[in-house]
Amino acid sequence: MSYITTRDNVKLYFKDWGKGRPVVMMHGWPLSSATFDDLSMALADAGLRAISYDRRGFGRSQQTWDGYDYDTLADDLAAVLAETGARDATLLGFSMGGGEVARYLSRHGAANVKQAILVASIVPYMLKTADNPKGTDQAVFDQAGAAIKADRAKFWAGFFKDFYGVGSGKQLVSDEVLEWSRDLSMHAGLKATLACAGAFATTDFRPDLKAFTVPTLIIHGTEDKTVPIDASARAAAAGIANSKLIEYEGGPHGLLASHKTRIIADVLQFVR
DSSP: OOEEEOTTOOEEEEEEESSSSEEEEEOOTTOOGGGGHHHHHHHHHTTOEEEEEOOTTSTTSOOOSSOOSHHHHHHHHHHHHHHHTOOSEEEEEETTHHHHHHHHHHHHOSTTEEEEEEESOOOSOOBOBTTBTTSBOHHHHHHHHHHHHHHHHHHHHHHHHHHTTTTSSSOOSOHHHHHHHHHHHHTSOHHHHHHHHHHHHHOOOGGGGGGOOSOEEEEEETTOSSSOTTTTHHHHHHHSTTEEEEEETTOOSOHHHHTHHHHHHHHHHHHO
8 A cells, every 4th residue: 555654754545546637635524535536537537647645544544643733734735745746736625625725725835736626625614603604503513523422333324314415305325325434434533533523613714715826616515514505615716716616506515426427527627
């Protein structure tokens, strides 16, 4: 297996498929880079280079005790770009991974970045506050954290039903995708799972939006129950210059699986 070593000596598992201009992908919580396999295959088949990696604490990467703040996670992304030699890269962040894109651009700049893509991203700010009234109440995050501590296997059973829009009137993914997602989530460290939930719930990326100086594609489902669109994609599109928002009508959070064919087509069109 292939690993990259970060500047604080953490080993990150990564995949590097194809040849051509790189597309570097950051996965969502609480999953792993495996969720990008279909998109990565399509990118590589189209003559591009698909790089994806497991965030520290998740998948096959090292399970550290600390380093789950977005500054450190952005530095991890910088290490991936440096060690893979990725230049003129497209950065693609799904869900929590959108925060890494935003913080990388504000912390490291866009010298090696050609484009950005945010898919069902938590950017710019998830938490409901006086100046972010469309955000999510802190109590929702507190309840989720308590449920994870009590019985995280049980928590995932309900979580992924909302994640993939089960009960919306359409069967957007198979039962096997739900089972696979639950399995991936149990491979993440409990510390990483809880700490990253705290990070994406409370980190305010609104000041980072001005660092998006490259063309940016934003994709989000209108029926996303995990990261509601008003406080995320629509706010991000309003705050990022030279951005394009594509709304998937009726789409849930887990678009990589529920709308796989459309995601591949939209990403390829943008990257090309």
